Amino acid sequence: MMILKRGISTAIQSVRRLKSMLLTTYHRKFIQPKSWQKSPEYHSYLDLQLQRTILKKDSALPKRAIDMIDEVTQHINLTEHESMLCIGARNKAEIDYWRNLGAKNVIGIDLFSEDESVLVMDMHQMTFPDQQFDLIYSSHCLEHAYDIQQVVGEILRVSLPGAAVIIEVPIRYQTKGADLIDLGSCENLISLFGDHVNEVIFCGEEISTYGSFSVARTIFKLK
């Protein structure tokens, strides 16, 4: 009986892996990296991120993200913002949560999508025109960057002057697999944006109650 159960479990895992591989190959064609990104290393990077995303594509919005969003809305007045970008939304759940709180014109991006609320787009090379959003949000995504300064450059490019930026990343954790970057502190996170930061509204670090890692969370306004 035990052997049969183990066999079934191994077979299910193999089918899942195969499904994830096929979906990854299919969805990669929607991401068109710039020529500098077309290195084998960059392709491996995208595959790694995509595989993990596809395995988690139907996950509900985690309690960690719900608590963070609820806290953030105590510092940000959503009615003052006209257009919001969610980087690394994973699926529609994050977008819906913001919309239900009153955020206007919310759009997400991720490497994979099954809903029009989330556009398939690489955060290193967004296809939005300059100066599109006055609210940018990214929860647990920047640590997946291949080139974090390139991503910061894209955030700055698509932000309107005076836009508010909300970011949370894990810190002081063991990087592995798709988790590539440990920024170490909230100050380091903010310093990625250099002179473009006008006003820091919130900068905090805490041990996450949802896993064995700490998080850095910040809200700031751009110049």
Ligand SMILES: C[S@@+](CC[C@H](N)C(=O)[O-])C[C@H]1O[C@@H](n2cnc3c(N)ncnc32)[C@H](O)[C@@H]1O
């Ligand atoms: C840990 S999930 C975060 C999901 C959700 N925001 C949350 O807080 O739970 C990270 C997301 O970032 C996405 N991601 C990773 N690399 C990306 C890239 N280069 N461009 C866009 N999204 C990316 C992944 O596909 C994944 O859905």
